[in-house]
Amino acid sequence: MNTSYKVRFWEIRPNKSKVRAGKVVSYTVRWTVAGREKNRTFQRSAQAKNFLSDLRQAAKSGEEFDVESGLPLSQLPKPEETPARTWLAFSLAYIDMKWPDAAPKSRDGLTETIATVTPVLVREDACDAPDTGLLRKALRKYYLAPQDRGRPRPHEIADALTWLERASLPMSEVGQAPRVRAALNALARRLDGNPAAASTVARKRAVLYNAFEYAVEVGEYERNPIDSVKWTPPKLADEVDWRVVISPRQMRECLTAATYVGQRGRGRRLRALYACMYYAALRPAEAVALCKEDCHLPEEGWGKIVLSKSLPETGSRWTDSGTTHERRGLKLRPVNEVRTVPIPPVLVKILREHIREFGTAEDGRLFQTERGGVVGSTAYGDVWAEIRKLAFTPEQVVSPLARRPYDLRHAGVSLWLNSGVPPTEVAERAGHSVNVLLRIYAKCIDGQQDRANERIDDALGA
Structure with a gap:
């Protein structure tokens, strides 16, 4: 903006109408800013006098004038305020x-x-x-x-x-x-x-x-x-319900029942997937993404799985690829970090059998649909519902016992804790922090109380 303090005023000039000779119909205020002449015309004398008075007062107080409009800065139109954001x-x-x-x-x-x-x-x-x-x-x-x-x-x-x-x-x-x-x-x-x-x-x-x-x-x-704001949310029950936890015997019965479910071996194709959720406590998204190269499967003894990715399922409209599954890193882990999970001989055997019978997808995934696609939650959820009907009693079928495939992971972690594996090791294998692990599985740890009482008794008797 070009401004100047150099201002000069002239007296108000009355303007006479040509139609009505001799009759004043308007009044013009004239002044200059930096040598450039300005004028403003009013219909009434009082309006012109007030305007000229304001100009002179601004000049007298040392205010800058805008060269373009001829007005003191205080009289420039205010820019439109940006509407408040909604x-x-x-x-x-x-x-x-x-x-x-x-x-x-x-x-x-x-x-x-x-x-x-x-x-x-x-x-x-x-x-x-x-x-x-x-x-x-x-x-x-x-x-x-x-x-x-x-x-x-x-x-x-x-x-x-x-x-x-x-x-x-x-x-x-x-x-x-x-x-x-x-x-x-x-x-x-x-x-x-x-x-x-x-x-x-x-x-x-x-x-x-x-x-x-x-x-x-x-x-x-x-x-x-x-x-x-003092607002109390509903209490969040983040502890696992101990009633969902199935025993090793019940899991073996479920894996046997899987071989009888579905046409064209649909249940048998998913048998090893459920075994990974139970014996390795994998999250479903981790199990679905498991590749042959991630598995170390010796002919005898314990093996291990090295996890580095997952395939969480969501609506295709939320992914960049437009597919229902998008490759991600491990949950709660930095990008590219891996998690190693030792696996017992029973799971090693099941995975070896699965690879021999069904091979792998083009990208190396162990679990695939008949056309090589990613196994969806609806598919393994529906098959699991049929497995429960075959493996459980009618009372167990209507109970919370392993109602969802995810409950197999809960059962696996609970088994480790109740076997006496230190919580730090369990947390590392399950991909949890120790604090979260103990909070979530507090109600699933059985038998520890009696052992604690015995140790206290021994200490008191010493």
């Missing part, structure tokens, strides 16, 4: 920041959480609100994920998003305690109004907290608004 606009910025480095399941969780809280973070005077279910659908499938924003929108979806863009609260109001509480309460309920699972609430709250942390980072708030 929660909806902030949510897009937050998702765009997280998206490139987020795992597919994390991307799913991001959009799910934002879609859950956004319908309640709207103005109270916003009329004709669409159905909450429609708003969540519009956000999840047409708005939040970067790849969805250009999709053609059905009429009702477009109307819902237009309403939401108008009604979304500015971030200054979102950070107020009543609004934060409303968002947290939304996380605690399913769409049908029933309470959400404690694990779901904990996961979504973590996402919302992180979103507010980003708001602090970009200057929307001085501190995380959630920290100012």
